[in-house]
Amino acid sequence: MFDGLKEKLGRFKSDAEESVEEAAEEADAEQADAEADAESAVAESESADVAESEPESDAVAEAETETADAEPAEPSEDESEPDEEDESSSAGLASRAKSFARGRVVIDEDDLEEPLRELELALLSGDVEMSVVDEILEAIRDDLVGEERKFTESTGSIVEDALEDALLSVISVGQFDFLERIAESEKPVVVIFTGVNGVGKTTSIAKLSEYLADHGFSSVLANGDTYRAGANEQIREHARNLDRKLIAHEQGGDPAAVIYDAVEYAEANDVDVVLGDTAGRLHTSDDLMSQLEKIERVVDPDMTVFVDEAVAGQDAVNRAREFDNAAEIDGTILTKADADSQGGAAISVSHVTGKPILFLGTGQGYDDLERFDPEALVADLVED
Numbered sequence: 019m020f021d022g023l024k025e026k027l028g029r030f031k032s033d034a035e036e037s038v039e040e041a042a043e044e045a046d047a048e049q050a051d052a053e054a055d056a057e058s059a060v061a062e063s064e065s066a067d068v069a070e071s072e073p074e075s076d077a078v079a080e081a082e083t084e085t086a087d088a089e090p091a092e093p094s095e096d097e098s099e100p101d102e103e104d105e106s107s108s109a110g111l112a113s114r115a116k117s118f119a120r121g122r123v124v125i126d127e128d129d130l131e132e133p134l135r136e137l138e139l140a141l142l143s144g145d146v147e148m149s150v151v152d153e154i155l156e157a158i159r160d161d162l163v164g165e166e167r168k169f170t171e172s173t174g175s176i177v178e179d180a181l182e183d184a185l186l187s188v189i190s191v192g193q194f195d196f197l198e199r200i201a202e203s204e205k206p207v208v209v210i211f212t213g214v215n216g217v218g219k220t221t222s223i224a225k226l227s228e229y230l231a232d233h234g235f236s237s238v239l240a241n242g243d244t245y246r247a248g249a250n251e252q253i254r255e256h257a258r259n260l261d262r263k264l265i266a267h268e269q270g271g272d273p274a275a276v277i278y279d280a281v282e283y284a285e286a287n288d289v290d291v292v293l294g295d296t297a298g299r300l301h302t303s304d305d306l307m308s309q310l311e312k313i314e315r316v317v318d319p320d321m322t323v324f325v326d327e328a329v330a331g332q333d334a335v336n337r338a339r340e341f342d343n344a345a346e347i348d349g350t351i352l353t354k355a356d357a358d359s360q361g362g363a364a365i366s367v368s369h370v371t372g373k374p375i376l377f378l379g380t381g382q383g384y385d386d387l388e389r390f391d392p393e394a395l396v397a398d399l400v401e402d
């Protein structure tokens with residue numbers, strides 16, 4: 019899942035780390051030069067004074083010994099890791115060790131310019147929404163660039179932490195716990211699913227019914243897709259497989275009436291959740307959008323969940339925005355994440371809609387539904 023994105027983020031991490039280490043090395047070299055200059059100035063003034071004042075020359079010698087002691091013993095850091103095979107990586111460690119010893123790394127915007135430009139192109143080519151890319155880059159810049167930063171970690175983890183924080187800030191939007199919401203709401207809880215044709219709405223409803231059952235909640239399925247021939251049969255098969263009650267009307271019936279009947283059934287039979295399918299539609303199809311409005315009026319659902327496929331990338335992001343504008347959504351399920359390498363929709367949808375991604379569909383089986391966990395996803399994407 020999202021392997022292409024992980025690879026791109028990994029490339030940014032190593033490029034940025036390299037740039038930061040180069041900057042640290044330069045700063046060290048400058049400081050070493052400055053110290054050498056200062057020492058030779060002391061030595062010159064000392065040789066001028068030496069004939070006159072013996073004790074003072076001792077003091078200078080002592081001071082010099084102290085300076086030498088204060089210098090970090092570079093090789094000892096490497097000696098403690100004799101296994102280090104790769105010369106370039108041991109050079110990296112040595113420079114990091116120097117930066118540690120001094121307790122600071124100074125990162126200029128220039129140091130990050132190239133890695134950030136590469137990251138921008140990589141994210142855009144992976145279908146991450148442009149405004150989301152801008153926000154990620156801005157957050158990394160704000161985090162890393164400074165006149166002088168004191169660090170107690172390696173440059174690698176500095177970059178990794180900045181990247182994690184930046185991704186989390188765009189992915190983790192309005193997150194709420196779906197099961198908690200179900201548990202706390204008055205029963206039956208009515209959840210309506212919407213989105214375009216063929217993205218996996220009906221399959222996701224079946225998966226969610228199974229997920230709810232796994233967590234102790236009963237559910238009834240309602241087929242509000244009275245538009246498409248074959249829709250009843252498709253959802254009926256899921257209901258049969260899962261041994262769930264299905265409420266359905268004839269093709270061409272009123273979807274609001276179907277969902278209403280399902281709510282009545284749930285009330286009469288102490289069912290916790292009504293999962294209402296609707297016809298696949300574009301936000302621009304006026305008659306179908308007015309059906310959604312009628313469902314809103316008639317049954318006043320507790321949640322409207324937008325479903326789209328992760329593999330659709332930027333198209334899914336655009337549709338999420340448009341659906342949210344047309345009929346306010348409470349969250350998103352992104353299906354087919356198992357087939358998506360780029361992760362553009364997963365990174366962008368929450369930020370663009372201001373509503374959380376609730377679940378990822380990760381396969382065709384009923385158990386292939388994962389609660390969307392921003393921290394875990396970001397850690398998986400960023401950490402080695």
Ligand SMILES: Nc1nc2c(ncn2[C@@H]2O[C@H](COP(=O)(O)OP(=O)(O)OP(=O)(O)O)[C@@H](O)[C@H]2O)c(=O)[nH]1
Nearest residue numbers: 215216217218219220221298353354379380381382
């Ligand atoms: N690999 C994979 N396939 C999925 C996933 N979710 C759904 N599918 C498949 O996507 C196809 C379409 O799913 P449906 O549930 O029929 O889609 P829909 O949005 O209800 O379609 P309409 O009823 O036509 O609007 C099916 O073959 C599903 O098995 C997923 O998370 N991963």
